[in-house]
Amino acid sequence: MLDQQREMFREEAAELLTELEESLLELEEAPDDQELVAKVFRAMHTIKGSGAMFGFDEVAAFTHEVETVYDLVRGGTMQVTQDLINLSLAARDHIRGLLDPAAEEGVDRVAGNALVEQFKALVPQADPPAAQKTREVEENQSGGDGESWTYRIRMKLAENIVFSGTRPDSLIRELSDLGACRIVAQTDMVPLLEDYAPESLYVYWDVVLTTDRGVNAIRDVFIFVEDDVELKIDIIDGGDSGDGDVNYKRIGEILLDRGDITSEELDRILGESKPIGQKLIDSKNVDPGKIEVALYEQEMVRASRAQRQSQEAAATVRVPADRLDRLVDLVGEMVTIQSRMSQTAIGRDDADLISIAEEVERLTDELRDNTLSLRMLPIGTTFSKFKRLVRDLSQELGKEIELVTAGAETELDKTVIEKLNDPLVHLIRNSIDHGIEAPQIRVTAGKKRHGTIRLAAIHSGDSVIIEINDDGAGLNQERIRAKAIEKGIISDQDQLGPQDLYQLIFASGFSTAGKVTGVSGRGVGMDVVRRAIEALRGTINIDSNPGVGTTIRVQIPLTLAIIESLLVGIGKERYVLPLALVEECIELTRNHVHEAHGRNLVRVRDQLIPYLPLRRSFAIGGDQPAIEQVVITCFEGQRVGLVVDRVIGEHQTVIKPLGRIYRDAQGISGATILGDGGVALILDVPQLLAGAEDHEDSNHSS
Amino acid sequence: MLEIHKETASDGALVLRLTGAATVEQAEPLRQALLDAVQQGEQEHKPLRLDCAQVIEIDSFILQMLCSAHRTAVARQVVMVWDGRPSSPVMGMIREAGFLRHAGCSRCPDDQRCMWCEK
Numbered sequence: 171m172l173d174q175q176r177e178m179f180r181e182e183a184a185e186l187l188t189e190l191e192e193s194l195l196e197l198e199e200a201p202d203d204q205e206l207v208a209k210v211f212r213a214m215h216t217i218k219g220s221g222a223m224f225g226f227d228e229v230a231a232f233t234h235e236v237e238t239v240y241d242l243v244r245g246g247t248m249q250v251t252q253d254l255i256n257l258s259l260a261a262r263d264h265i266r267g268l269l270d271p272a273a274e275e276g277v278d279r280v281a282g283n284a285l286v287e288q289f290k291a292l293v294p295q296a297d298p299p300a301a302q303k304t305r306e307v308e309e310n311q312s313g314g315d316g317e318s319w320t321y322r323i324r325m326k327l328a329e330n331i332v333f334s335g336t337r338p339d340s341l342i343r344e345l346s347d348l349g350a351c352r353i354v355a356q357t358d359m360v361p362l363l364e365d366y367a368p369e370s371l372y373v374y375w376d377v378v379l380t381t382d383r384g385v386n387a388i389r390d391v392f393i394f395v396e397d398d399v400e401l402k403i404d405i406i407d408g409g410d411s412g413d414g415d416v417n418y419k420r421i422g423e424i425l426l427d428r429g430d431i432t433s434e435e436l437d438r439i440l441g442e443s444k445p446i447g448q449k450l451i452d453s454k455n456v457d458p459g460k461i462e463v464a465l466y467e468q469e470m471v472r473a474s475r476a477q478r479q480s481q482e483a484a485a486t487v488r489v490p491a492d493r494l495d496r497l498v499d500l501v502g503e504m505v506t507i508q509s510r511m512s513q514t515a516i517g518r519d520d521a522d523l524i525s526i527a528e529e530v531e532r533l534t535d536e537l538r539d540n541t542l543s544l545r546m547l548p549i550g551t552t553f554s555k556f557k558r559l560v561r562d563l564s565q566e567l568g569k570e571i572e573l574v575t576a577g578a579e580t581e582l583d584k585t586v587i588e589k590l591n592d593p594l595v596h597l598i599r600n601s602i603d604h605g606i607e608a609p610q611i612r613v614t615a616g617k618k619r620h621g622t623i624r625l626a627a628i629h630s631g632d633s634v635i636i637e638i639n640d641d642g643a644g645l646n647q648e649r650i651r652a653k654a655i656e657k658g659i660i661s662d663q664d665q666l667g668p669q670d671l672y673q674l675i676f677a678s679g680f681s682t683a684g685k686v687t688g689v690s691g692r693g694v695g696m697d698v699v700r701r702a703i704e705a706l707r708g709t710i711n712i713d714s715n716p717g718v719g720t721t722i723r724v725q726i727p728l729t730l731a732i733i734e735s736l737l738v739g740i741g742k743e744r745y746v747l748p749l750a751l752v753e754e755c756i757e758l759t760r761n762h763v764h765e766a767h768g769r770n771l772v773r774v775r776d777q778l779i780p781y782l783p784l785r786r787s788f789a790i791g792g793d794q795p796a797i798e799q800v801v802i803t804c805f806e807g808q809r810v811g812l813v814v815d816r817v818i819g820e821h822q823t824v825i826k827p828l829g830r831i832y833r834d835a836q837g838i839s840g841a842t843i844l845g846d847g848g849v850a851l852i853l854d855v856p857q858l859l860a861g862a863e864d865h866e867d868s869n870h871s872s
Numbered sequence: 873m874l875e876i877h878k879e880t881a882s883d884g885a886l887v888l889r890l891t892g893a894a895t896v897e898q899a900e901p902l903r904q905a906l907l908d909a910v911q912q913g914e915q916e917h918k919p920l921r922l923d924c925a926q927v928i929e930i931d932s933f934i935l936q937m938l939c940s941a942h943r944t945a946v947a948r949q950v951v952m953v954w955d956g957r958p959s960s961p962v963m964g965m966i967r968e969a970g971f972l973r974h975a976g977c978s979r980c981p982d983d984q985r986c987m988w989c990e991k
Contacts, residue, residue: 332896338932342969353970357977360936363907363944368899373936375970458975458986465974 178488179224180269186213187266192554194258195561201250210258211240217265229268232282235289236261242293254292259558261285318349318382318478319408320471322428326374328398329367336395338371344391349381350474352466356459376428376463380408380474407471408478418471421446424464431456491584494545501534501541502732502824508534509822510845538732538822542583546728549627549634550578552591556598556625563602570609570620571602577627582634586706586726590636593702597638597722598623600696605642605720615717617641633708633750634728639721645714647671653680672712676700704856707748707839709805735842737821737850738801738814740785741792744850746823746842747812751803751855755817758798772800772811781811782862784853787837803855810859825852836861874898876905885919886912887955891926896933906941913950920945921955924962932969939971942987943979954987 190213197206214237222230236258242248264285267277323345327338342353353375360372379388385403392399407418422439425431431450439449450456508530515527553575564571582590606612606621613619624639647668654660654674666674674680678697703710708726727733727750735746754774758781762772771778781800784790800811823842828835839854875891888909894902913920922938924930945952957963966972966988976986 332933339965339969342932346968353968355932355935355970357936357939357971360940360943362947363903363910363937363940366903366937366940368903368937369896369933371933371936372940373932377970458973458977461975462973 176224176226179220179226180271181488182220183217183229183269184266186217187262187269188551188554189213190262191259191558194255194262195557197250198252198255198561204244207240207243207250211237211244214240226269229265232261232268232286233265235286239289239292248292257285257288257292261289317408318380318474320378320380320406320467320474321385321388322402322404322406322467323377323379323388324374324400324402325377325392326400327371327395329370329372331371331395331398332369334395334398336398338375341391341395342375342377345377345379345388348383348387348391349379350470351380352378352463352470354459354463354466356457356463358457358459376459378406378463378467378470380470406467407474418468418475421450421461421464421468424467425450425456425460428460428464430460430464491545494584497541498545501538505534505538505732505822505824506843506845510847513845542732543581545584546581547584547587548579549582549587549590549636550575550580552587552594553578553625555591556594559595559598560602560623563599564606567602568608569602569606571606572620572622573598573625574622575625580627580629580634581728582627582726583728586728589702589706590724590726593699593724594625594636594638596696596699597724598625601638601640601642601720601722605640607643630725633725636724636726637721638724639719641719644716644718644720645672645675645712646716650674668714672714675712676710709856733823733825735821735823735852736801737818737844738799738812739816739818740788740814741790743788743790744818744844744848745784745814745853746821746850747801747803747853747855749820751805753802753804753809756800756802756811758800758811758813760796774802777809779809779811780862781813782858783813784858785813785815787858787862803859805856805859808859810862812853812855812858821850823850823852874902876902878905878909880918881921881955885921886916887921887923889923889926889955893929894924894927894934895929895931899933899937902934903937906937907944910941910945910948910950910952913945913952914948919951919953921953923955924958925956927959927962930962930965932965935965935969935971938987946979952987953985 190210193206193209193213197203197210200206214233218230218233218237221227221233239248239254243250243254248254264277264282268282270277325341325345327336327341328334331338345351346353354377355373355375357373359374381387385405388403389401392401419427422431422436426433426436435455439446439455450461508527512527512531515523556575557573560571560573601623606623607615607617609619612621618641622641624637626637626639628635628637650671651660651666654671654677655662657677657680659674659677659680660666676696676699680696700710703724703726706726708724710725711723712720713723714720727748734749736749736752737744737746739745756772756774758772766772770781770783772781773779779800779802783798785794795815798813798815799817800813801817802809802811804810821842821844825840826842827840828838832838837854837858838851839857840852842850842852844850873892874894877889877891879887879889881887886909888905890902909920912918922941942952958966971988973986973988976989980986
C-alpha cells in the first residue's frame with residue numbers, strides 16, 4: 171500500500187516539478203509577479219509536505235531550504251534575481267533526480283549539498299522568523315487535501331476580556347486569515363451610555379468561514395483565551411455534512427437552526443406576503459445582525475457548494491499507464507474477434523446473426539475510439555520541456571532566443587508523444603545551434619537581436635503536424651552541396667533542386683557544422699530524427715529560405731495502436747496498407763503492360779503513374795492472375811501504384827510489432843491478426859517506394 | 873492620544889470632532905463626551921453630528937460605544953448622524969469587525985438611519 175502511495179506521490183511530484191519549471195521560467199520574465207512567487211512557493215511546500223509524509227525525507231529536507239527562500243521572497247524580504255532563478259531550476263532538477271527510483275544511487279549528493287549551501291547563503295542572516303513561520307504553517311495544517319468546509323462560528327468573549335490583554339480585533343483578523351470569511355458583530359447586548367462600562371465588551375461575533383482547515387485550526391485561534399471565550403463551532407457544509415444541493419437552506423430555516431427565532435414566530439411571519447428578510451426586520455423580532463449573518467451563511471454555503479460541484483464535475487481519476495496499455499491491447503483483440511464474427515455471420519447468411527454482428531461492430535468501433543482517446547495527451551506536456559531547453563542552450567551559446575509555442579492542447583497518443591520527444595529535442599537543438607545567428611550577426615543583417623523559434627502543433631485528419639520554424643539564417647545550399655559531395659552522398663555531377671538538397675541533411679553521417687559543439691554537430695542528429703519519425707509512421711520535410719529562416723514539418727499519425735487499412739491479397743498471402751495513403755484502385759490487364767512496353771507505368775486519366783509489382787518485390791511464387799489490381803498510393807505528393815492480385819476490402823488493423831528477428835525486414839512495418847485467425851503483414855509504403863527508387867536509380871546508372 | 877472637540881455648527885447642530893487614536897484606552901473620556909453631547913442635544917433640541925474624519929485608529933470597543941451612543945440618542949429623540957465621511961481607518965474597521973449593516977436594528981426608529989447602514 172505504502173509503495174503504491176509512494177508511486178502516486180512520485181507522479182504527483184513529477185507534475186508539480188513540471189509546473190514549477192514553467193512557473194520559474196515565467197518568473198524569470200516577470201520577477202515582480204507575486205502570484206508566480208506564490209505558485210513556486212506552493213509547489214515547493216506541497217513537495218516538501220507530501221514528501222515527508224511518504225518517507226522521502228531527503229526530498230523534504232532539501233525542498234525545505236528552497237521553500238524558506240521563497241517564503242522570504244513572498245514576504246517581500248528578498249527579490250527574485252537571475253541567480254535565484256538559476257539556482258531554483260538547478261534545485262528543481264535535483265529534486266527530480268532524488269525522486270527518480272532508477273537514479274537513486276546515482277544522485278549527485280555533493281551537488282545537492284552545494285545547492286543547499288547556496289540557498290542558505292541567500293537567506294539574510296538576521297531573519298530567522300520567516301523560516302519559523304513556514305514551520306508553523308506546516309504544523310498547523312490539518313487538511314491540505316483541497317476539501318473545504320463552511321463553519322458557523324459564534325464567539326462571545328468575556329466582558330472583561332480587555333484586562334487579559336487580548337484584543338478581539340486581532341482574533342477576528344486571525345480567523346479571517348483562515349479562509350473566506352463573513353463577520354457580523356452582534357450589537358443586541360450593547361446598553362445605553364448611562365449603563366455603559368467603558369472597558370466592557372458587549373458585542374459578540376457571528377462568523378461564517380469557508381476554509382480547507384480543520385476545526386482545530388479555528389480553536390487554535392482562541393488558544394490563549396480558552397477560559398475567556400464561549401465558542402460554538404458548527405460545520406454547516408463540506409466533508410460529509412453537505413448534501414450537495416446548491417440551493418442551501420432558506421433564511422428562515424437558517425435563523426431557526428441558529429436559534430435566533432422560534433418556529434412559532436417564523437410561522438407567523440411567513441404568513442405575511444413580503445420577502446422573508448423584510449418581514450423579519452419589520453417584525454422587530456429578530457435583530458438585523460442575525461439576519462445579516464444568516465444571509466451571509468446562505469450566500470457562502472451556496473457559493474462553496476457550487477464551486478465544489480464544478481470541481482467534482484471536472485474530477486479526474488489517476489490510472490497507471492500500463493493498465494491503459496493493457497486496455498488498448500484488449501480492445502485490439504476485441505476488434506480482431508469482432509471482425510472474425512462479422513465474417514462468420516456473412517458466411518452463414520443468417521440474418522439474425524448478421525444483425526447481431528453489426529451491432530457488435532458498432533459497439534466495438536465506439537469502444538475502440540473511446541479507449542484510444544483515453545491514452546491521448548496534449549502535446550503541450552513536452553512543449554514545456556523545450557522552453558527550458560531553449561533557455562539553457564541559448565544561454566550556453568550566448569544567443570538570445572525566444573520559444574513561441576502554439577497548439578499545446580493538440581492531443582496525441584501517449585506512446586507517440588513519448589517517442590516524439592527525442593526527435594523534437596534534436597530538431598530544436600539544431601535550430602538553436604545552426605539556425606538562429608548570434609545577436610551581433612542578426613543586428614548586422616538588419617534583424618531583431620533576439621531570434622524566435624516557433625513550435626506549433628495542429629490536427630490534420632488522422633495526423634498531427636508539428637512545425638518547427640526559426641527566423642535564423644536558413645540553410646546554406648552551397649555548404650550542404652559541398653558537404654554532401656565531400657561525404658560521398660552525392661557526386662559533383664548531380665544537379666539537385668533546393669528541396670532535394672535540403673533533404674540531404676537527413677542522410678546519415680551528414681553535418682555541416684564547422685566545429686563539434688556540445689549542442690549539435692556530431693552529425694547524428696538529423697539522421698536519427700528521420701529514422702525516429704519514420705518509426706512512428708510519420709514523415710519529415712524541410713523548407714528553408716536563405717536569410718529568412720527554416721521550417722521543419724513533421725507529420726505523425728494520431729495513434730500507433732489501431733489503423734484503418736486496406737486488405738489486399740497476393741497468392742495466398744494477405745497484406746494491409748494504411749488507408750490514409752490509398753487514393754484509388756484500378757485494374758491492370760496484360761494489355762496495359764503490353765502498351766507500356768514492359769515498363770512499370772500505367773496510364774490513369776492521362777497521367778502516367780509508376781507502379782511496383784509486389785509479387786516480384788516479395789518473390790511470391792505461383793501464377794499471377796490475368797487481371798491484377800493496382801492500389802494507387804500518394805506519399806509526399808508522389809503517386810505510385812502497388813500491384814496486388816486482389817483487393818479484399820477495408821480492415822481495422824490492430825498493429826502488432828514484428829519480432830526482433832524481422833525488425834529489419836524491408837517494406838514491412840508490422841503485422842496484424844485477421845478475422846479468420848490468419849496473419850497479414852502491414853506494408854511500409856514509404857520504405858517500399860524508397861527501395862523502388864533506389865533500385866530504379868541503380869538500374870539507370872548501370 | 874484622542875482629542876475630543878465639541879462645537880456648534882452654523883446650522884445649529886452639535887458637532888463632536890474626534891482626532892487621533894480612538895481605542896479602548898480612551899473609552900471613558902469618550903463615553904463621557906458622548907453622553908454630555910447627547911444630553912445637550914436633548915435639552916437644546918439640537919441634532920448631534922459625529923466627525924471621525926481625523927481618526928487614525930479605532931477598535932471594536934469604540935465602535936460598540938458609538939452604537940451605544942446612537943441608541944442613547946434615539947431613546948432621547950436626538951438625531952445623531954455622521955458629520956461627513958469617517959476616515960478610511962474607521963471605515964475599514966467597521967467592515968473588518970463586522971459592524972456594517974443592510975438594515976438598522978429594532979431600536980432604530982423608521983425615520984432615522986442606523987449608523988452602520990452601508991448607504
